[in-house]
Amino acid sequence: MNQISPFKSSAFRITLVYVLLFGLSVFIILGFVYWSTIVYTTNQTEQSINAELQVLSNVYERKGYPGLVTLLSERVLIQQQRPGDSSVYLLVDEQFQRLVGNINSWPKIAQDRRDGWLDFRIDDPRETSSGEYTARARTFVIENRYSLLVGQGMKDLANLKELVGRALIWGLGLTLALGIIGGFMMRQTLSSRLSAINQTARKIMQGDLRKRIATRGSGISSGDEFDELAINLNSMLDQIEGGMEGVRRVSDNIAHDLKTPLARLKNRVEELRFKVAGNIEQEASVDQIIHEADGLLATFNALLRIARIEYSEQRKGFKNVDINSIIHDIEELYEPLIEEKGQSLVVQLGSTIEIWADRDMLFQAFANLLDNAIKYTPEQGVLSIRTRTEDGKWHLDICDNGPGIPENEYEKVVQRFYRLDQSRTTPGSGLGLALVFAVLKVHSMVLNFSDNKPGLKVTVVADTNSELRKNRLESV
Amino acid sequence: MTKKNMIRVLVVEDDKETAAYIVKGLTECGHIADKAEDGREGLLMADSTEYQVIVADRMLPKVDGVTMTRTLRGSGNRTPILMLSALGDVDDRVVGLKAGADDYLVKPFAFSELQARIEALVRRAEPESPDTVLTVADLEMDLLKREVRRNDQKVDLQPREFRLLEYLMRHSGQVVTRTMLLEKVWDYHFDPQTNVIDVHISRLRGKIDKEFDVTLLHTVRGAGYMLSEPD
Numbered sequence: 262m263n264q265i266s267p268f269k270s271s272a273f274r275i276t277l278v279y280v281l282l283f284g285l286s287v288f289i290i291l292g293f294v295y296w297s298t299i300v301y302t303t304n305q306t307e308q309s310i311n312a313e314l315q316v317l318s319n320v321y322e323r324k325g326y327p328g329l330v331t332l333l334s335e336r337v338l339i340q341q342q343r344p345g346d347s348s349v350y351l352l353v354d355e356q357f358q359r360l361v362g363n364i365n366s367w368p369k370i371a372q373d374r375r376d377g378w379l380d381f382r383i384d385d386p387r388e389t390s391s392g393e394y395t396a397r398a399r400t401f402v403i404e405n406r407y408s409l410l411v412g413q414g415m416k417d418l419a420n421l422k423e424l425v426g427r428a429l430i431w432g433l434g435l436t437l438a439l440g441i442i443g444g445f446m447m448r449q450t451l452s453s454r455l456s457a458i459n460q461t462a463r464k465i466m467q468g469d470l471r472k473r474i475a476t477r478g479s480g481i482s483s484g485d486e487f488d489e490l491a492i493n494l495n496s497m498l499d500q501i502e503g504g505m506e507g508v509r510r511v512s513d514n515i516a517h518d519l520k521t522p523l524a525r526l527k528n529r530v531e532e533l534r535f536k537v538a539g540n541i542e543q544e545a546s547v548d549q550i551i552h553e554a555d556g557l558l559a560t561f562n563a564l565l566r567i568a569r570i571e572y573s574e575q576r577k578g579f580k581n582v583d584i585n586s587i588i589h590d591i592e593e594l595y596e597p598l599i600e601e602k603g604q605s606l607v608v609q610l611g612s613t614i615e616i617w618a619d620r621d622m623l624f625q626a627f628a629n630l631l632d633n634a635i636k637y638t639p640e641q642g643v644l645s646i647r648t649r650t651e652d653g654k655w656h657l658d659i660c661d662n663g664p665g666i667p668e669n670e671y672e673k674v675v676q677r678f679y680r681l682d683q684s685r686t687t688p689g690s691g692l693g694l695a696l697v698f699a700v701l702k703v704h705s706m707v708l709n710f711s712d713n714k715p716g717l718k719v720t721v722v723a724d725t726n727s728e729l730r731k732n733r734l735e736s737v
Numbered sequence: 738m739t740k741k742n743m744i745r746v747l748v749v750e751d752d753k754e755t756a757a758y759i760v761k762g763l764t765e766c767g768h769i770a771d772k773a774e775d776g777r778e779g780l781l782m783a784d785s786t787e788y789q790v791i792v793a794d795r796m797l798p799k800v801d802g803v804t805m806t807r808t809l810r811g812s813g814n815r816t817p818i819l820m821l822s823a824l825g826d827v828d829d830r831v832v833g834l835k836a837g838a839d840d841y842l843v844k845p846f847a848f849s850e851l852q853a854r855i856e857a858l859v860r861r862a863e864p865e866s867p868d869t870v871l872t873v874a875d876l877e878m879d880l881l882k883r884e885v886r887r888n889d890q891k892v893d894l895q896p897r898e899f900r901l902l903e904y905l906m907r908h909s910g911q912v913v914t915r916t917m918l919l920e921k922v923w924d925y926h927f928d929p930q931t932n933v934i935d936v937h938i939s940r941l942r943g944k945i946d947k948e949f950d951v952t953l954l955h956t957v958r959g960a961g962y963m964l965s966e967p968d
Contacts, residue, residue: 524845525758531847531959551959558845562928578831593897594923597936625927632931 272451273444280440287436291429298425299418303397306413307378310399313348313411321403329403330361337363347414349383349396352407360407367410371400383414395419454487458494470502516568520561527554563692567677570622570699578619584655585613587620588646591628599635599644607645614655614725618704626700629693630659630719638663638716655723662716671710744768744859747786749779749793749805750821755844759792762848763855776800783809788816789859792851795822795833803836810837817858819851830926849960853912860908871906874966876945876953878906887945897922898941905954905964914961938962 321329333350340348340363351362357372359365368381383396398412457475464472474491477484530550537543592608599606616623634644638661647658666674666681673679675698678691701708701721709720746763748770750756756772763770771786773779776797783791791809795802806818820838822829830841839861840854871878875888883899885892894902901922905913915934920926942954951967 521755521845524847525754528758528762528848531849534959548958559928562843590923590925594933594937597940598931598933601936621926624925632933636931 270448270452272448276440276444276447280437280444283440284433284436287432288429291425291432295422295425295429298421302418302421306397306415306418307399310397310411310413314399314401314409317409317411318401318403326407329409333361337361347394347396347416349398349410349412349414351410353410354407357408362410364410367408368398371410376400376402380415458487458491465498470498470505473498516561516565520558520565523554523557523561527551527558530554560692563696564677567692567696567699570696570703578621579617580620581615582618582620582623583613584616584618584623585610585648587624587627588648588657591624591631592646594628595631595635602635602638602642603640604635604638604642604644607643607647609645609647611648611650614650614723616655616704616723616725619700622700623704626697627657627659627721629697630721633693634659634661634663634717634719637661642716650725653725655725657721657723658718659720660713660716660718662713665712665715665717666710668712674710675708742856742859744789744855745787746770746855747773747779747782747788747791747816749773749776749791749797749802751775751794751797755794755821758848759851762852766852768855774798776802776805779805780808783814783816784812790855791816791818792855793818793820793838795820795829802838803832806833806836806838817861819854819858821846847960849912849957850914850916853914853917853961856911857908857913857917860911871903873906873909873964874951874953876906878903885945887949892944894941894944898937898944901937901941902945902964905962909964909966912957912960912963917961 317329317332320332324331330352333352336348336350340346340350349362349364351364351367352360353362353367354360357367359367364383368379368383370381371377371379378397378399380395380397383394395415396412397415398410401409401411403409461472461474473495476488476491476495530547534544534547534551537547588608588610592606596606631644631646638644643662645658645660647660649656649658670681674681675694677695679695680691698708705724707722709722711718711720744763746768748756748759748763750759750772751774756774760770760772771782771788773782776793777799779791779793779797780800782788793802793805797805800808802820802822806820809816809818817839818837819840819842820833821842821844822833823844833841839858842851842854869880871880877886878884878899879886880903885894885899885902901918904918904922915929918934919929938954938956946952946954953964953966955963955965957963
């Protein structure tokens with residue numbers, strides 16, 4: 262399976278977008294909680310300060326300055342006795358000198374502004390460490406003589422702020438972390454489902470048309486979107502296979518129906534040949550007919566064989582094959598023919614590989630390539646067979662110094678019945694390379710042509726690390 | 738064709754024309770051929786009569802050729818079976834041979850190919866000569882020493898030429914086709930489209946026949962080759 266990099270995986274990207282949106286929502290919700298908590302707490306504080314001021318101003322109205330001082334002194338006393346009570350009281354004269362209160366001096370920021378709300382920092386003498394904290398207070402001017410400050414320490418709010426702030430950061434962090442983990446898990450799940458589909462698709466492209474995508478018969482995810490997709494793809498494949506099967510049957514039947522009478526014709530002509538034996542002129546004509554019939558039969562056989570190879574579903578003939586031994590056998594089979602044409606053959610084989618293949622098919626494919634090289638290279642020509650391993654891929658080069666193939670014809674020569682203009686006069690059906698191409702395709706091998714300067718270089722590339730090859734080797 | 742050995746053949750083939758064509762050809766060659774039209778009839782006939790070769794189509798009504806072969810082998814019947822098939826593929830050959838068939842031929846075939854294979858199967862079914870020397874006229878092959886002599890003159894052969902000659906000598910007097918040679922001597926199954934086998938034969942001929950008056954290795958036009966003693 263080709264592992265797609267996490268950032269190219271759409272499952273991962275979808276999850277990432279989802280996580281970001283989810284994180285944003287969490288941020289907004291927690292932010293709202295944070296903001297409304299602060300607003301609420303501040304309101305509460307302001308209300309209690311206002312209420313306290315109301316009480317104090319009432320006392321002043323009724324009992325005058327002494328009553329106010331007495332009450333303030335009581336309040337200060339209570340505050341000092343109650344831990345956790347952070348109420349602040351201060352009464353000053355026109356010069357901001359303290360008259361009564363539990364803080365030492367009038368906050369500087371409020372000196373020019375005698376009426377209104379302010380936040381200031383105070384020292385709590387009862388706090389041991391870093392007793393400084395923020396307080397919110399309201400100042401109030403009494404009859405242009407005294408200034409009264411009533412406030413509350415905002416230590417609780419600060420704590421709350423910190424708490425909610427921390428919750429915000431942790432919540433966000435955890436959301437992102439869990440989201441990313443979830444993203445990976447989702448990607449794994451998605452890609453395992455998708456890779457089942459992809460693997461099947463690849464096997465089908467290899468010619469195994471009977472392969473179908475597995476659906477989850479039972480379990481939580483049975484009947485989900487992937488199952489639906491698999492079922493739809495499978496029924497699409499059924500239809501395609503049915504169509505192909507029909508075409509194949511028709512073409513097989515045509516080829517077979519034509520082959521049979523052709524074979525009978527050939528047999529009758531052979532019988533005829535015995536009858537005309539002795540008559541040299543008639544013998545020659547009959548031989549010519551036999552030769553033509555043989556050529557036609559060979560073409561039909563090759564066509565049927567290519568069709569068979571292209572659509573072979575189960576590779577019953579496949580087994581582990583030592584590839585160098587095949588090449589040695591080809592060398593040995595063709596050596597007399599090469600010698601007869603006065604050509605020379607150089608064979609350089611690298612280390613051998615075992616390949617999951619049909620030995621006969623590969624032999625025929627490689628033999629066809631060498632056969633072509635011999636056929637199209639003039640006498641005294643030089644041929645070579647080399648194997649090498651490059652980038653984990655096995656390469657077979659079959660070179661000649663014949664006329665070669667023009668570059669723009671490389672793709673066409675593997676088509677059925679395609680023949681180069683200059684080779685129309687040489688015998689052949691135009692099916693040789695088509696057969697090679699079909700054989701190499703079922704073996705997941707690639708056929709390349711290049712200029713050997715002069716001549717043609719045909720290269721067969723087998724990816725020895727290919728997933729299909731490995732699977733097959735493992736399944737032996 | 739040589740008529741020295743009469744062969745009793747059972748032809749199991751549902752296509753009447755093909756069956757008639759095979760039976761007619763075999764009869765003309767001096768063999769005896771019986772006909773069965775489906776696998777069940779073939780099984781019954783193979784059980785009741787001693788045949789030397791059974792030619793069976795792969796696709797048959799009632800019981801198909803592969804099942805028939807498997808059934809015969811399962812019941813201990815060792816008669817050589819040549820399977821015919823319209824589906825020309827290595828896969829089908831493998832299935833046929835796995836079931837117990839001895840040879841496989843793709844339809845349509847030249848009669849000479851079928852005849853050569855039937856005769857080769859009969860020869861193979863006979864117990865292989867225990868002696869280690871094969872002889873055809875004045876040509877001698879010592880299988881132990883890996884030596885070939887003609888008229889007491891040593892002939893040097895490459896290993897593959899030795900195997901080629903051994904196969905021809907074991908089937909002397911029979912036609913051997915190019916495809917058979919590629920299958921039996923080279924152990925590859927495909928239809929050689931070129932004259933590559935011919936070159937091997939002519940090389941072998943150059944070694945065993947060239948310097949002698951009597952030719953042993955003959956070309957049988959339209960069929961293949963035959964190594965035989967002079968008449």
